[in-house]
Amino acid sequence: MDAVPAAIAEALRRATDTGGHICVLTGAGMSAESGIPTFRGTHDSLWSRFDPMRLATAEAWREDPALVWGWYRWRMQLVRDAQPNAGHRALATLAQRVPLSLVTQNVDDLHERAGSLVDAHVHGSLFALRCFACGRAHAGSLDDYVGGMQRVEPMRCAACGDRIRPGVVWFGEALPDDAWSAATDAAMRCTLMLVVGTSGLVYPAAGLPALARRHGATVVEINPEPTALSAEVDHVWRATAAHGLPRFLG
Structure with a gap:
């Protein structure tokens, strides 16, 4: 090698x-x-009981946006800490x-x-944030994240007031x-x-x-x-x- x-x-x-x-x-x-960690290789105790393929969907977001956003904020923090x-x-x-x-x-x-x-x-990209409803890009900064938080209420869109989502492609999306x-x-x-x-x-x-x-x-x-x-x-x-x-x- x-x-x-x-x-x-x-x-x-x-x-x-x-x-x-x-x-x-x-x-x-x-x-x-x-x-x-790879997408399917998450063994952290905070998230080990959750199936990533179930969290990474629009349906999961509609059902429990705070849980999904908490998972993505945890992932964003991993990336921010990495080099x-x-x-x-x-x-x-x-x-x-x-x-x-x-x-x-x-x-x-x-x-x-x-x-x-x-x-x-x-x-897509974790940090290309946009509104779930109207699709407008989020121009502001990220919200504060405290390690160990599992549920985090998503930020709100300045245009329509709906929730801001991560800029990734979820399962079922083009x-x-x-x-x-x-x-x-x-x-x-x-x-x-x-x-x-x-x-x-x-x-x-x-x-x-x-x-x-x-x-x-x-x-x-x-x-x-x-x-x-x-x-x-x-x-x-x-x-x-x-x-x-x-x-x-x-």
């Missing part, structure tokens, strides 16, 4: 030498090394050297805090049109796609590597464990994001 595998290094060299475009698709494993890891920083540096589009399934802001421009947050358009465009025009830290289970984002291959790109998976995508890519490197990505910088 100390050096980039030869076949992957060659794919990177070809992409850069020919003026090709790199697309990087990142998932939860990208941020796990910064201490942010970008070496993998985040390596992608920001790589983008200064080669044409690169960054597409992420993560709802945190660690890529941006590492210095990257994110082309598409396909599952992906943001602009983000998805940017993601598919990046996949179709890249010559090399790096798939980093994603399980390949959540569609339609999990279909982006196949889209890239259909348009002639070489697809490389960087993940310490086998995934649903492993058999469908050109090259696999069993490395974590924080260990593997800095090796691309030479």
Whole structure:
């Protein structure tokens, strides 16, 4: 794991030498090394009895907005306390050297805090707050959060008075049109796609590597464990994001 595998290094060299475009698709494993648990990996005692897939819905919000907002405020605090890891920083540096589009399934802001421009947050962003009713973006600051609070009454919209919700894509909701358009465009025009830290289970984002291959790109998976995508890519490197990505910088 100390050096980039030869076949992957060659794919990177070809992409850069020919003026090709790199697309990087990142998932939860990208941020796990910064201490942010994966969506389904929350074992904190405060939330261990709740099913994340039940909380992350519009129905749960309508039923108990204070509980859902409390969960998201806890998650926001985890992100605020975390720092970008070496993998985040390596992608920001790589983008200064080669044409690169960054597409992420993560709802945190660690890529941006590492210095990257994110082309598409396909599952939204925790901090892109908006009104549940009218959709107006929330321009104010976050409310105060005290660790250990399970129920937090959401802030109110300055325009209509309804509750402010997190800017993530809940189960049953469509992906943001602009983000998805940017993601598919990046996949179709890249010559090399790096798939980093994603399980390949959540569609339609999990279909982006196949889209890239259909348009002639070489697809490389960087993940310490086998995934649903492993058999469908050109090259696999069993490395974590924080260990593997800095090796691309030479």
